[in-house]
Amino acid sequence: MAFGLYVHWPYCESKCPYCDFNSHVANAIDSERWVKAYQNEIERVARSCPDEILSTIFIGGGTPSLMKPEIVEAVLGAATSAWRTTNDLEITMEANPGSVDAARFRSYASAGVNRVSLGIQSLDDTHLRLLGRKHGRDEALAAIEIAQNTFSRVNIDLIYARQNQTIDAWYAELSEAISLGTGHMSLYQLTIEDGTVFAQRHKAGHLRGLPGDDSAADMFELTQSLCAAAGLPAYEVSNHARPGEECRHNMIYWQAGRYAGVGPGAHGRIQLDKRRIATEAIRDPGQWLRAVEEVGNGEHPETSLTSEDQITETLLMGLRINEGLPLAQLEKAGLALNDWQSRLDLIAEGYLEADDDRLKTTASGRLLLNSVIGCLLQDLKTTQS
Ligand SMILES: C[S@@+](CC[C@H](N)C(=O)[O-])C[C@H]1O[C@@H](n2cnc3c(N)ncnc32)[C@H](O)[C@@H]1O
Numbered sequence: 464m465a466f467g468l469y470v471h472w473p474y475c476e477s478k479c480p481y482c483d484f485n486s487h488v489a490n491a492i493d494s495e496r497w498v499k500a501y502q503n504e505i506e507r508v509a510r511s512c513p514d515e516i517l518s519t520i521f522i523g524g525g526t527p528s529l530m531k532p533e534i535v536e537a538v539l540g541a542a543t544s545a546w547r548t549t550n551d552l553e554i555t556m557e558a559n560p561g562s563v564d565a566a567r568f569r570s571y572a573s574a575g576v577n578r579v580s581l582g583i584q585s586l587d588d589t590h591l592r593l594l595g596r597k598h599g600r601d602e603a604l605a606a607i608e609i610a611q612n613t614f615s616r617v618n619i620d621l622i623y624a625r626q627n628q629t630i631d632a633w634y635a636e637l638s639e640a641i642s643l644g645t646g647h648m649s650l651y652q653l654t655i656e657d658g659t660v661f662a663q664r665h666k667a668g669h670l671r672g673l674p675g676d677d678s679a680a681d682m683f684e685l686t687q688s689l690c691a692a693a694g695l696p697a698y699e700v701s702n703h704a705r706p707g708e709e710c711r712h713n714m715i716y717w718q719a720g721r722y723a724g725v726g727p728g729a730h731g732r733i734q735l736d737k738r739r740i741a742t743e744a745i746r747d748p749g750q751w752l753r754a755v756e757e758v759g760n761g762e763h764p765e766t767s768l769t770s771e772d773q774i775t776e777t778l779l780m781g782l783r784i785n786e787g788l789p790l791a792q793l794e795k796a797g798l799a800l801n802d803w804q805s806r807l808d809l810i811a812e813g814y815l816e817a818d819d820d821r822l823k824t825t826a827s828g829r830l831l832l833n834s835v836i837g838c839l840l841q842d843l844k845t846t847q848s
């Protein structure tokens with residue numbers, strides 16, 4: 464089974480008003496401290512699962528393209544010394560168009576990065592301003608070109624269902640984005656996350672012009688059909704790829720596989736003896752650094768996942784991807800399939816399908832994914848209690 468490493472870089476140039484990721488703005492960053500802390504944490508985590516064979520590394524953030532190339536090199540050096548690796552190790556790095564330049568990208572590529580994920584968000588200057596982005600359309604287009612000239616695999620992130628966005632405007636914007644020719648696109652509906660500036664504005668009635676549920680659902684369906692027609696079908700609710708260009712690292716999450724997480728707030732799922740262990744690092748960057756330096760460990764105490772936790776995670780993740788999840792994985796985690804009536808009801812209603820011993824959402828199930836999962840989990844609570 465594939466094993467991945469997630470490394471979190473928690474800094475950005477500015478905080479976007481919609482974003483609730485663990486990202487912070489800092490005046491000064493001491494690269495040497497970060498290098499040592501990442502190296503120590505990677506070595507510490509690897510001691511608990513030394514026999515894994517690393518097949519993916521994902522450097523996410525925050526804005527990892529603000530990392531000095533020496534830090535990236537040190538992180539990748541530590542990871543590839545700590546574990547054996549597959550021959551086709553996928554190494555992804557997230558980048559923000561405002562911090563992309565060709566020389567910097569070439570340094571990341573020489574350090575081993577072979578896939579880049581660009582936070583484009585929109586190709587329209589007015590909407591980029593509404594999203595509080597520091598970059599404009601021209602910078603976005605230039606960054607995509609530089610990325611395509613440097614890396615063989617490139618993803619772009621776009622956010623839709625934005626303020627005052629019509630379906631025709633999304634059709635035009637998405638068509639242009641597809642024409643740029645990247646092999647992967649992550650297309651997210653704008654979510655108003657608690658604790659963000661957008662949430663405050665929304666509560667105060669100042670975030671006007673957001674599409675209603677019906678328009679957002681129309682935009683989702685348009686997204687599915689346009690991308691599929693262009694040869695980038697969805698393989699997950701928000702992720703589209705040319706066949707073979709799927710993000711292998713994220714597939715590990717969706718298949719409820721094993722991965723280590725290093726850096727502030729990073730999560731991991733590792734195997735210790737027969738137990739599946741959840742790890743979570745300290746979220747605040749300063750506190751994480753101090754914990755690594757002073758106690759030699761940047762994580763909260765680890766927890767063993769119960770059978771119910773594992774079933775819940777397997778469902779939450781596996782029903783997001785087109786291939787679905789093997790029913791045997793649920794049985795292995797302790798689920799008595801025969802007692803699970805809501806599964807049969809949802810299959811009969813056309814929201815789920817079961818074939819080849821896998822459970823999958825149908826297109827209409829994916830449109831109502833949260834309700835479908837809610838219904839399955841509710842039923843599990845009653846059958847397992
Ligand atoms: C961790 S960010 C990394 C990318 C990079 N920091 C940037 O913004 O350019 C990953 C992606 O999540 C998406 N995202 C973040 N907050 C979102 C929200 N509230 N609604 C929808 N998508 C969101 C954006 O598309 C973003 O590019």
Ligand code: SF4
Binds near residue numbers: 474475483526559
């Ligand atoms: S969206 Fe990206 S650049 Fe903006 S605050 Fe979040 S992580 Fe940073």
